[in-house]
Amino acid sequence: MIRKALSELVRSTLRDLLESGDLPEHAARTPEIADTKQADHGHYATNVAMVEAKGFGTNPRELATKLAERLRAHDDVFARIDIAGPGFINFFLHPAYLAGFLPAMAELGEEGIARSHEESRRINVEFVSVNPNGPITIGSGRGAAYGSALCNVLEAVGNEVHREYYINDGVNSEQMRLFALSVQSFIQKIPFPEKGYRGDYVQEVAEQLRSDPEAVTANTDWYQAKSQALMIEAQRRALSEFGVEFDCWFSEQSLHDAGIVARDIETLKAQGVADTVPERIQLKLGKGGKVEEVNREAQAAVLDENDADGEGETLWLRSTRFGDDMDRVLRRRDGRLTYIASDVAYHKDKFNRPANSDQLITILGPDHHGYIGRLTSVVAALLLSEGKVQEQVSEAPFTDVDAQLYGDAVTRDRCQAAQRLAEEKLRVQIYQLVRFMKDGKPAPMRQRDGNIYALADLVREIGEKALTDGTPEERAALGRDVARFFYLMRSHDTTFDFDLDLAEKQSDENPVFYVQYAHARICSIIDRAKQEGFTPEFVHGQLMEPQEMALLMKVSDLSWEVQRCAQDFGIHRISTYVIELARSYHSFYDACRVIQPDSPELTRARLALCQLTGTALKAGLGLLGVSAPQRM
């Protein structure tokens, strides 16, 4: 809010200079108002003079001088304006001006304080979506935390967000078959399958099914349906306890059952983006993903038992036309449909949840990075076959590679336009690996004995160790808070170490408690003040201290951080922000005694600042899905 006001002031001053003829016509960008790293650089600084000098046909110092001269006229705002270095303009604001933002910010409340702009897109966010053949692992925990926090942020700026979980329950799935056989072998006298699932959770599923009268004689189909349902339920519970809820759990198999997959791939075939010509196109890529060669390979030989051998024809999605590095099979020779075939139907359907979604966001783990090209191709093919791609003519020369890939320039331009549109409509976000460090050593997600380090175990362990004397509910809540915060502390785009030893520590080293403690302190002080007859109320001219100014400026930045986060999906910035906000508060708390019976006006004003900070902390933590406790 404060940055915005200053930016607007600088912008209008520039306009004044233009209108009075002191500067030539030039369209300047929105001035950036930056933090300063040193106190003698003022409260804020702008580089606008350096950025725009060229456009105005002058040099930075001169432009800065002209701007500063005019800006100094606002002597209610600026105590001092300096020009420094190559052309920075440093703003020293009047405390009263800064403090004057407090009532407006307080009025915004918890929702408004996080929102500086309004978006109104309809967005479908799909995340977690692991196979229903095991618990949610600590690895998927990152996707769960990240996805749910991203949804919160997108929602906070006004979008309609639909949270979706895709259940990979296709009955043809090899993994699910293997999982079912593993469970079955624990109950019936059948051999344990080669490469079967061995973890304790498999036996737990078996134990739950044992009491079923059908279990002894049931076939593998029965086991597949039953054990899958139990696993999905366990996943749903674990995610819910982790603070992650979905609007929709979408079944892959439901698309097959309704014949939608078969129908949709036929549409692609009819539209010419899929065909049964018995060859696969594979691209040889050079540096920068540039296509160097187009290789047409004859239908590949059957490789192993997962390959199809049959009388029919293979149906190929010609995904190489949309940026994929090889064509993908939609239907095997034996008639079975592939996983990517479901993706065609699924993505078509997804655009309707919410109806006519403007954007799909899919959050995947690092092992699915190869999916980006594939999914983008699927969406591009869909958009093209539905006639949603506008005709475009490219100026680019028609190369040999283009000729081999597309045949003619018109087709090329249509396909490339479809790809660009698909990249806009579907944003695939990949989060990177997490390494869990326990006793200074990496703790594996999957162990040799088949056991899995489950998210639920992580949350429980942290809760138990960090809170030795709490109720089970309190421990669960604390474990969830700590785990979520740790997952979200670092950029999703970087691998990082999850320090379990630190997470389990109930001490000042743990940043979660540092932030929550600030909130608890605020609640406590407001309670105490109430007992002594003081209520928070902004009083003009009371807040003057540098710590008070720093705190106000920090509070004012929440909406700005949220805005940036909604643009680039960098959730970790919210975590960094709440830590910084807590720091500003603790620093203020130490320097400025709040409750002072001899100075009732100062007391009320500082209480108002405390309350405002509490609101911002709660809002920020809320976006992360972390609670803001009243007491600690």
Place this chain on the structure above:
RNA sequence: GCCCCGGUAGCUCAGGGGAUAGAGCAGCAGCCUUCUAAGCUGUUAGUCGGAGGUUCGAAUCCUCUCCGGGGCGCCA
């Protein structure tokens, strides 16, 4: 071979083309008869992997290169 991510203080990591590159932890020195010390203040610490380039200005953008992690099936 190609694709994605990373390389910044002893450790874990922030860093938006801008000023003398930051935080936490670890280390050192202080601060509770007063609103929650799960706190605060000060301080030590870096060839931003390397080389070119663009720019008035590069940790940030581009190219090349070295090192580490992950991915490249008619599996999901």
